[in-house]
Amino acid sequence: MWRFCKRFFKYWARTNSHVTGNFDIGVAAAVVTDSSILLVQEAKGAYAGCWGLPKGHVEPNESIENAVLRELQEETNITGDISGFIGLRTTQTRHGVGLFLCYKILASNFNAKPQEDEISDLRFYKAEEFDSIEWVSAAMRGFAEVALKDSSLPLIDLSTESKRPYQLVFSDGRITLSEEVVQ
Known part of the structure; x- marks a missing residue:
């Protein structure tokens, strides 16, 4: 049975000054079936018309793992379980440190339906189609390529x-x- 060091909690409670609100944490869900991956097309904002993985932000007091599953369901109506970790993108944003984590998801249903106010379309793409897609970011394409290699x-x-x-x-x-x- 794995256990925490009790002394750590006493120390951490007094010295957690390194914990701040200066983080912008995002998540993405990589749903792969056969040799294709689910991508969504953004409906509005700076990335309207661009494609990427279902994604979003972690809400206050929400775990990163719950956030990725919630965002997947909100944007696509697909539910599932995390089956692996794909990758991490770090950056500096106007809010502070930006972290973006991508997880591989084993879908439990494929009753896909785009969230109309944020997502204009969704579909499964094969790797050979990637060059014809206008991507949200290079990181999104990289996450999709890694997910298709089944290397989570x-x-x-x-x-x-x-x-x-x-x-x-x-x-x-x-x-x-x-x-x-x-x-």
Whole structure:
């Protein structure tokens, strides 16, 4: 059974000055079926007409994992479960540090319907069609290319042990922690 160090919580409660509101956190959902990936076309704003993965922002007090599933359902009516981590984009925004995380999603339904006020269209694209698409960003295309290669990293879910949302991703693809770490 994995456990937290009790001393850490006492220390963290007194010294969490590094936690600020200067973060802009976004998420994207990569839904792959056979050899194609779900893309949505933006309906309004600076990216109207451009294509990308279903995406959005993390709400206050919402976990990143819940946010990606919520955004997928809101924008496309598709539900599913996270099956892996695709990638991370970092930047500096007017709000502070910008983080954007992309997760691979195993869809549990394909009753796709675009959210009319934000999404004008949605469809599945194959990699060979990517050059003909006007993308929201280079990062979106990169996430889509990686997702189609089926090279996502698995998430280790320690939420039960930590009694709060707690996910780990390691670059070597491990799916468990060693006994020395867990104890």
